[in-house]
Amino acid sequence: MSKDTYPHWVFDDSPIPDPFGYGERAVEFIRSLKHPKSRLEKHAFQLDPWQERIVRRIYGPCDEFRNRIVNDVTILIPRGNRKTSLGAVLSILHTLGPETVPNSEVLFAAKDQIQAKIALREVEGIIRAGGILWQKGQGNRKFDAPSMVRLQDYLNRVLFPGESYIEAISSDAASAHGRTPVFALCDEIHAWPKRDIWDVIDTGLSKTPGSLRVTLTTSGRGEENIGYQVVNHARRIARGEIDEPNHLVILFETSPEANWEDEDVWKRVNPGFKHGYPDIVRMRQRAATARKRPADRDAFKMYHLNMWLDNSASPFVDHEVYDKGNKLIDLDALEKAPCWLGVDLSSTSDLTVIVAAWKDGEDGYIVHPWFFCPGDNLYKRQEETGVPYVQWAEEGLIEATPGNVVDIRTVERRIRELCDRFDVREIAFDPHLARITMSNLLEDGYPAVEFRQGWVSMAPAIKELEKAILGGKFTHGGHPILRWNFLNIVTQKDQAGNITFSKAKASEKIDGAVASAMAVSRASLGEDHRSIYATEARPDGIMVW
Secondary structure, eight states: SSSSSOGGGGGGGGOOOOOTTTHHHHHHHHHHOOTTTTSSSSOOOOOOHHHHHHHEEEEEEEOOOOOOOEEEEEEEOOOOOOOOHHHHHHHHHTTTTTOOOOTEEEEEEEHHHHHHHHHHHHHHHHHOOOOOOEETEEEEOOOHHHHOOEGGGGTEEOGGGGEEEEEESSSGGGGGGOOOOSSSEEGGGGGOSSSSHHHHHHHHHHTTOOOOOEEOOOBBBBSSSHHHHHHHHHHHTTTTTSSOOTTEEEEEEOTTTOOTHHHHHHHHHOOTTTTOOOHHHHHHHHHHHHHHHHHHHHHHHHHHHOOOBSSSSSSSOOHHHGGGGGOOTTTTGTTTSSEEEEOOSSHHHEEEEEEEEOOTTTOOEEEEEEEEETTTTTTHHHHOOOHHHHHHHHHHSEEEEEESSOHHHHHHHHHHHHHSSSEEEEEEEOOTTTTTHEEEHHTTTTEEEEEEOSHHHHHHHHHHHHHHHHOOOEEEEEOOHHHHHHOOEEEETTTTTTEEEEEETTTOOOOHHHHHHHHHHHHHOOOOOOOOOTTTTTTTSBBOO
């Protein structure tokens, strides 16, 4: 296995198997096409060497029965490298070229209709520029595009001879079920809000022998989305962790640690540079602007260098620094250790979380969360956000409480269970939504304390939390929901440089991070607000503080 996912084979001239000449056939067909913006003689389509090798690698390798081996392609490539043109000619290959199947359905899927139509318009432009029509048994011949190909704009379709067609669809899958495409182009999946259309295409392709999906995208932001899931799966294939010979992975991406201002880094991930695209002068101009504006810098890293960024535009901590705390936690071994709880209660449908914190040597902490969300809207929440709430519930990472709001009684019951199991010294609440819960707990002798969410309380708490994380002394066990919350954080500073978390500005949930800051803060102070009746037994025999 190799940690290097870079597609060296695209440039090394190594042999690409083509036992039946299908790769050569595909290249010949594409070269016979024209492009209205091409600067080559007679507007011939510009298929550069790196693109040609990708085409040969898709269509050349076959099994002994002449079946193409590759049926899934994931290409992560920065903007400006003519990925739309490549996707367009591959689709024409399946509707006019040697890969044509009569009555075939080809789909262009994107975030919305506007984005999906970009590739469709590219196809239209190539067709109108003229070229050849492949007919099995008759070789190639010239054709009159306007008379042989119909543009059905009202249906977002291009209709070809043999009743094959290309249709642009958006990531709203409400009307997409029942599809059986022979070829699907999934465009810019980093921007897809949910995975429905991906699943529809996936199941449709499995019904059609010899089908092919090509995913062309730049990088994006955050990890709880279909784009990251697809790209991360592709990385594992490229590293040799997963064996999928049918899946061709081509990842032109940059490590977050790389110097984003280094032009050698630019050239490594932009294969079109040596052929005149993207425009190096414009790239330099954008880089100059990015030095002054953090938001432009993030855009430059994502779209021109394919650095996959955290959810937050101004992350609290880098994900690789946070991940250093992914160490095994033995909760049983912590039962007798002093413990502090931070509780972030939701208003209605938000996440609610309890985070327990234990001291771990000098300035170190161990934390573990318990998440809750309403059970009735679990599927709806997943549909709207693309976040895998259903999977988390099935894996026991989040507790779905009855009803369409978080059942606070369930949360309170869990707090009591944790106090009975661990040596809990304090239970910190933001009193805004916790008055009744705090009253119930205090009445029974549990050590509930107020922890307001303003600057005075949160700034020092966040400072302590940040120090532990940056110092590699924050052990969290890799809990995926907690990690997601931390990577969603948007910070804001006051004039004195104090930092707090902004729930209003965060695009996704940060509740687990807030509760962690509360618990760590109380643990750092080592306060003990247990009742003097800590050894008194309740009638049911359970010891209370």
